[in-house]
């Protein structure tokens with residue numbers, strides 16, 4: 337057998353190592369990153385869907401892990417900080433919902449029925465609604481002062 341025949345396509349199984357070493361490195365880094373989040377439970381702040389974090393991950397463009405997460409249920413896209421907001425507790429979550437509602441005019445993106453249920457189920461109600469009222473009073477006063 338001549339040395340040349342070794343390099344013919346006969347008998348050489350195509351593998352995913354069609355990737356360059358650089359792409360392969362990125363790919364394995366992406367898989368490690370996903371693995372790390374396998375057991376982290378997160379809550380989508382928009383719709384209240386609860387799932388494992390790796391379900392929220394999206395890999396895009398040549399195996400680079402996107403820094404955006406997408407909710408598998410409502411398909412809202414969000415950054416890491418937004419995905420973590422529920423885990424920061426009832427005060428932070430209340431502030432976030434408030435800002436989506438009044439500041440960014442994003443109420444159409446929120447599933448309010450689910451959010452209310454979630455807040456109740458997690459025993460967040462007291463702090464959540466206290467914070468909400470506080471904001472409401474603060475902003476109402478502010479608006480009145482402006483006039």
Ligand SMILES: [Zn+2]
Pocket residue numbers: 380381382383384385407408409410411412
């Ligand atoms: Zn969602």
